Amino acid sequence: MIYFPVDSLDVRHNFALEYYLMTQRKPQEPVLLLWSTRPTVMLGKYQSAQNELNLPFIKQHQIEIVRRLSGGGTIYTDQGGCQFTLIWPERGTSIDFSKGLQVITSALQQIGINAQTDSRNDLVIDGRKVSGSAQYMMPGYRLHHGSLLFDSNLDWMSHALRIDPLKAKAKQIKSVHQRTVNLREQQPSWTAAEFKARLLKALLKQTNAQTRSLSADDESALPSLAAKYFSEDKALASASQQFDHQHKTYLPGVGIISLSYSLDSDQKLSALSLDGDFFSNLNQQQFTAALIGQPYKASVLSPIIDQQLKQTPIKGLKAQELTALLF
Known part of the structure; x- marks a missing residue:
């Protein structure tokens, strides 16, 4: 496995990096990324921004808006947590979270955090969500990325995201806040930076990943990809067409x-x-x-x-x- 350090807090840069690695760099080994963002909401590929987001609150607090190339639900991220990316050279069309979640849960357990998978794509502690995952495929590659809440602003999360009434009724929850919890409850003496450093150390040991750096040419390719695929306008674009x-x-x-x-x-x-x-x-x-x-x-x-x-x-x-x- 290859580990590429990511210092950028710009979600568009980091999503562009994922895309670039699969479509242009095309590594022959699995890839690991660990990164964080400024306050950001990430829409799933198939979601409506108008249905999922409290746009006045998001604009007031200057929260970034981006749409992933993967499906799943909308999430909130900030520097109180981190994102992981796992890329495997393989072919397939079906979504399967088991391999990626096994890597992450094993690393969490190594640093003293006990999280389990739920029935779909999340990691939970006592039934409350601490991580969500999503996937998409490009020719020859599978990408699994997800978030980990350590000390994220759950109040902002609760205000920024809307929960669909159908899902709320099915899961018997009234708010996003009710369903989520920060990992800091298990390790209250850690900072978010310390959590990320400990997790990275465990992941590198577990995967035997070799650290490599992006070249100047790699970095220069990212801004155009970020603008093309991950702009806020693209995230907020919705069909003007009305349906009967x-x-x-x-x-x-x-x-x-x-x-x-x-x-x-x-x-x-x-x-x-x-x-x-x-x-x-x-x-x-x-x-x-x-x-x-x-x-x-x-x-x-x-x-x-x-x-x-x-x-x-x-x-x-x-x-x-x-x-x-x-x-």
Whole structure:
């Protein structure tokens, strides 16, 4: 494994680095990154900023807004915690958090922090979330990144993020704050910087990672990638198109799934949008293009949806469940 030190607190720089490593540097060994950010909210790939964010609070407190290339839910990060990135040279289309979470939980246990995985993608302590993870794939590579709360500002987190009423009801929680906790409760004498240093030492020992530095050419490639893929405008962009119908549900092990659609005078799909906090490498444009123009009939749309999800699965979701939601 290769470890690249990351000093930047700019989330756009750090997301661009992940992307650059997989698409241009193309290492032949696994990669480890450990990094932090200024106060930031990170939207999942398939989420609506308007639904997930308290934008007036975020603007007032100058919190950065960015959209990941991975699915999952919105998270808040700051220098009170840290982010980890694990990149493996491998091929695949299905999301699998087990290998990455094993690396992180083992390192946490080595430094005296007892966190367990939950049923989906989080690390928890006594049922309260301390870490969330997400994944995406590029040709030949799998990326698993996640956050670790150590001494983060949970009040800002609670005010900046909105919780979907469907998820709140299903999980029987009233606020983001109620569901999360800082790791500092287990190690109250540590600072966030000390936690990060101890974690890094444990990760390097566990993975036998060799430390390497980015070249000047590597660094010079990052600003254009950050601007192209991770700008605030891109994060906040939402379709201006209005839909006639919306069907939304929360499925355990999958997350929020929302389908918005319109029909033309011949009862054919004229517009469609798939949103939520699910995990997938699904191309939304390709998915909707396969369905638009088709008659709004389950017998017609079901095999198309099945074919699309066979090509690029949504973690935990069966094609018949998505078809049933559409109808």
